[in-house]
Amino acid sequence: MESLTTEFKLEMYRRMVRIREFELAAMDVFKRGLIKGTVHPYIGQEASGVGVCMALRPDDLIAGTHRSHGHNIAKGADPARMMAEIFGKEAGYCRGRGGSMHIAAFDTGSLGALAVVGSGIPIAVGAALGFRMQGKDSVAVPFTGDGGTSTGNFHESLNMAAIWKLPVIFVVENNKYAVSTYYRDAVSTDDLSVRAAGYGIPGVNVDGFDVLAVYAAAHEAVARARRGDGPTLLVTESYRIEGHYAGEPEVYRSREEVNAQRQKDPIVRFAEVLTSDGTATPEELQEIQSAEAARMVAAVEFARSAPMPDPATAMDYIYA
Numbered sequence: 001m002e003s004l005t006t007e008f009k010l011e012m013y014r015r016m017v018r019i020r021e022f023e024l025a026a027m028d029v030f031k032r033g034l035i036k037g038t039v040h041p042y043i044g045q046e047a048s049g050v051g052v053c054m055a056l057r058p059d060d061l062i063a064g065t066h067r068s069h070g071h072n073i074a075k076g077a078d079p080a081r082m083m084a085e086i087f088g089k090e091a092g093y094c095r096g097r098g099g100s101m102h103i104a105a106f107d108t109g110s111l112g113a114l115a116v117v118g119s120g121i122p123i124a125v126g127a128a129l130g131f132r133m134q135g136k137d138s139v140a141v142p143f144t145g146d147g148g149t150s151t152g153n154f155h156e157s158l159n160m161a162a163i164w165k166l167p168v169i170f171v172v173e174n175n176k177y178a179v180s181t182y183y184r185d186a187v188s189t190d191d192l193s194v195r196a197a198g199y200g201i202p203g204v205n206v207d208g209f210d211v212l213a214v215y216a217a218a219h220e221a222v223a224r225a226r227r228g229d230g231p232t233l234l235v236t237e238s239y240r241i242e243g244h245y246a247g248e249p250e251v252y253r254s255r256e257e258v259n260a261q262r263q264k265d266p267i268v269r270f271a272e273v274l275t276s277d278g279t280a281t282p283e284e285l286q287e288i289q290s291a292e293a294a295r296m297v298a299a300v301e302f303a304r305s306a307p308m309p310d311p312a313t314a315m316d317y318i319y320a
């Protein structure tokens, strides 16, 4: 892997901060009762989505989960249109029909987030098969949580992609919990990447708080997939800092545990790398943070003031 340019590293940082600010704004509008339904914050996992998506091209496709605001932003989606979707407005990515858990941003290569755990994985495998049939060297990347790795969809998808050597990078984001279930109470191994051995494909485990480590691992897996050598299972180890959803009571874990994990903040950690290697000054990073915070104020304003879909169009876009 060639060394990364200043511009590239700052873009990584910007996208991580953009995700953080988006999630804080989304939690805020939920708490203020401005939206229907809740949101599933990606806070603490920013290095995973950004490290993976920065290794992708615009024509590569991702498929998400209920916790995919971060994946969409990492792939380049517009936060204002995402916020409008969360508000159920016509200006949203799915014209307000999808909401937080179903944002699909086709213009930037997001096939869509899906709330049924594990269901995005075979869709990405289908996209990869499509690339193969069309003679393209694009890759498909389904994101999954640790809980999603025990679904049939996950295992059938790994098997199919492995036997057909499809260009898929299966990204498992081990944030340690599936709602209230600690991952070790649901799987019989510490390291989920060993599951790759059952399908004869590489399994890689990487520090999901370290954006450069995630990027390096994703870059290698993408190169392998593009040259026709087949899929990789990439596990990023991080932690879900907020509740499963905004407003969740979190009775299954202690404040001490959460606070200890907060110290690993991937944005703070990357800021330290960027300032110590001379990529940026603390003031420059602060400017990025302020600009992204301001962007979210504008995104919320845009979403609040945008019109609702016309009820007469309720049945539109249901059938292709």
Ligand SMILES: Cc1ncc(C[n+]2csc(CCOP(=O)(O)OP(=O)(O)O)c2C)c(N)n1
Residues within 6 Å of the ligand: 066, 067, 115, 116, 117, 118, 144, 145, 146, 147, 148, 149, 175, 176, 177, 178, 179, 240, 244
């Ligand atoms: C098939 C299915 N079963 C159960 C649920 C309810 N549910 C929603 S999120 C979730 C946990 C998912 O955990 P994980 O895959 O680890 O993702 P995380 O929430 O940690 O990002 C469950 C069980 C669902 N949405 N779909």
